[in-house]
Amino acid sequence: MTTPLLEVENLKMHFPVKGGLFNRAKAKNYAVDGVNLTINPGETLGLVGESGCGKSTLGRCITRLYRPTDGVINFKGTNIAQLSSRQLLPYRQNVQMIFQDPMESLNARHTVGELLEEPFIIHGIGDRQSRQKSVAGLLDTVGLPARSATRYPFEFSGGQRQRIGIARALALKPELVICDEPVSALDVSIQSQILNLLMDLQREFNLAYLFIAHDLAVVKHISDRVAIMYLGKISEQASSEAIYAAPQHPYTQSLIAAIPNPDPHIKVERVPLQGDVPSPISPPPGCSFHTRCPQATDRCAVAAPELIPTDDQHWAACHLVGPRP
């Protein structure tokens, strides 16, 4: 057994909800509500779920952009969940984030060279000359020409900007990179370039990824294991193969059935999942999926199922799925 790089236990991030119809100051948004997951060195865990289910919030808790309400984030054996910013400094070198729109995280008034040099300056690494050498190396790593260093982010296409975002995330040689929808805004032909780059870099630097996206086909392609998230909780987790070939949770089954197949010979008359995702401010009691679940029973409305092992390396949180025999 490898020792996990990251172990998240019962992680919760509850945002206070201000105002609202009755000014209930006590209302909470249960954005992340008891998540357990592990990531091993050099491996990719994919995280899929519908808009608002808490994927980005979970990622931001792990990078400690947010201080979680409760729970444990063990990184190489140290619980960093509640550390102060000063205590977090070494952790921040080791855990980086890539965003959907790199422009959001890149200061548009700086040249690409300055942006890539910044992490070294913040962490007091190297002198001017060695830093610039590192910048040139980074550009080469992500497949951008050396002359890019003197240009500004707005001069680049979406795919190239994502390469800049990746270069910046890799500057300090992290062991874990949280990728939050890194290819969602890109054209299909550019998306595959970036996915290949991420897979190459993983092999070269033994990177571990938490890869967040809403496109299951993309996530399945890049991941070793996939976790499905619904209303702040993990509903199922399995290997990439098993999550598609043998999904156990009714939500995963519906999600897979909803994906249009790029093959005109397959014309499925599917029964779409009814209704919308409930609000994380007032999640349904019992199983949070029971309001939309085609197989829900009375029990599902009252008792919340635990995420239990249901097969080899397969976990599901559903009353209808029994524990591993």
Add this chain to the structure above:
Amino acid sequence: MSPLLSVQELVTEFETDEGRVRALDGVSFEVTAGGTLGIVGESGCGKSVSALSVMGLLPKPNGQIQAGQILFKGEDLVAASNERLSQIRGAEIGMVFQEPMTALNPVHTIGRQLTEAVALHTDQAIPEQIATAIAILNRVGIPEPEIRMTEYPHQLSGGMRQRIVIAIALICQPELLIADEPTTALDVTIQAQILDLIRSLQRDLGMAMIMITHDLGVIAETCDTVVVMYAGQVVEYGSVFDIFDAPKHPYTQGLLRSIPRLDGPSKQPLDIIPGMVPSLHDLPPGCRFANRCAHQIPDCSGAQPAVEPVTNVHQVRCLRWQDL
């Protein structure tokens, strides 16, 4: 049988700060009555401009149709007056955009927006308008339509808003619905609901549709004919089976090969199309895809390849399609 819509050699240009750009360069396609045409291609290739050109909704004065014809039931919309175009819009051609918020007025209730649309196209009295609005909300699957009528767009989820936009587009039972990325902003389970709705409406009303999307899955599922666009031109045109089973253009082939598939292997390198689309401000004289094409030969950079027939419906714009 003559097609419902026939777009021929359409050229649309924009006046920009950096000079004039030709967003559509000789675009041709047809939509048959009751049929669905898909338009697919990279961001900026001209999908939305094609839709706006047909609807007569190009931003004035910067956007202009410079050449070509848009024959709708035999009438050339390029030559039609603004009055005539606004008559056709909504009554005979409906439109649904990607972001439902832009199509809805944030300060008016759903009820008001629907009844106004009914009033615009019928001479119903107010109680009848309300009844029509409620009936159509029922039809697009909005629960408790009476309550929804009193609400504002921001009080509804994205999927509900898109249903409302579809409801408004359908009030006059158009013969053609143009849907520009109608589900791109939605989650996949909500997308499935909306695609299902569009399909059943199409079946019930016999409406034709242009489905604009970059999602090849949505194309395969909803369309019978497909236009593949690249940098302002149609590079391939054919039945959905021609395009998916026997694509002839290297761009179409590359696109189909580069998408990760649910039933495919994990952690394998994907086929890629290297490089990126040329800027409309700086187009090569020859084939626009040549700089990314694995099969390019010197001739490709010479002159624009012509559109050649593969079969009587399947067409391709590539010098080398027969060798590949």
